[in-house]
Amino acid sequence: KAGVTQTPRYLIKTRGQQVTLSCSPISGHRSVSWYQQTPGQGLQFLFEYFSETQRNKGNFPGRFSGRQFSNSRSEMNVSTLELGDSALYLCASSFRTENTEAFFGQGTRLTVV
Amino acid sequence: DQQVKQNSPSLSVQEGRISILNCDYTNSMFDYFLWYKKYPAEGPTFLISISSIKDKNEDGRFTVFLNKSAKHLSLHIVPSQPGDSAVYFCAAKGGFQKLVFGTGTRLLVSP
Numbered sequence: 001k002a003g004v005t006q007t008p009r010y011l012i013k014t015r016g017q018q019v020t021l022s023c024s025p026i027s028g029h030r031s032v033s034w035y036q037q038t039p040g041q042g043l044q045f046l047f048e049y050f051s052e053t054q055r056n057k058g059n060f061p062g063r064f065s066g067r068q069f070s071n072s073r074s075e076m077n078v079s080t081l082e083l084g085d086s087a088l089y090l091c092a093s094s095f096r097t098e099n100t101e102a103f104f105g106q107g108t109r110l111t112v113v
Numbered sequence: 114d115q116q117v118k119q120n121s122p123s124l125s126v127q128e129g130r131i132s133i134l135n136c137d138y139t140n141s142m143f144d145y146f147l148w149y150k151k152y153p154a155e156g157p158t159f160l161i162s163i164s165s166i167k168d169k170n171e172d173g174r175f176t177v178f179l180n181k182s183a184k185h186l187s188l189h190i191v192p193s194q195p196g197d198s199a200v201y202f203c204a205a206k207g208g209f210q211k212l213v214f215g216t217g218t219r220l221l222v223s224p
Binding site: 004006033035041042043045048055056058088090092098100101102103104105106107109 | 145147149154155156157158159162202204206208209210211212213214215216217
């Protein structure tokens with residue numbers, strides 16, 4: 001069974017640009033969550049989607065947005081990039097939203113210069 | 114507001130001994146708890162979980178203990194191996210709410 005796939009693995013962008021990250025969940029999983037990890041920080045929750053609906057949202061500015069498609073694949077978009085957006089962005093999928101393990105992808109390392 | 118706390122940023126243990134990683138939480142609505150292991154530049158790997166209806170769950174060398182009255186859980190690794198060296202994250206969830214992570218504890222197991 002294939003794991004969670006995130007693309008691209010690495011990305012370098014310039015301040016002010018926008019970026020789209022992609023996540024393909026484990027087959028059969030309908031919940032996808034996104035997290036940001038920066039040096040010295042834990043995993044900061046961005047948002048969670050289940051069956052194309054945003055179920056939960058973290059405390060990030062509106063520049064961060066996401067969506068989920070009917071095949072459960074998800075994309076995350078960050079507009080007007082800032083230097084502080086440089087981080088490892090992680091996607092996790094789970095079968096459902098409650099009382100179940102979430103499985104993570106390898107992450108996308110975003111560097112904003 | 115840090116709802117899940119891992120107060121020890123690092124822990125050093127000798128190979129073969131027990132590693133005990135601790136986690137405290139404040140939200141009494143949390144009813145499902147997980148531990149993840151993470152290597153640099155990789156996504157976290159799920160290790161073990163426990164529901165609030167239990168106080169112990171075991172999987173091979175890994176055992177998680179939950180003390181609901183103290184809002185405390187711990188992960189025991191016995192025996193510890195050098196390959197266990199990584200950052201360990203505790204996470205908690207309540208119903209349909211988001212999974213909340215602690216800041217992690219870096220475990221170093223020396224030969």
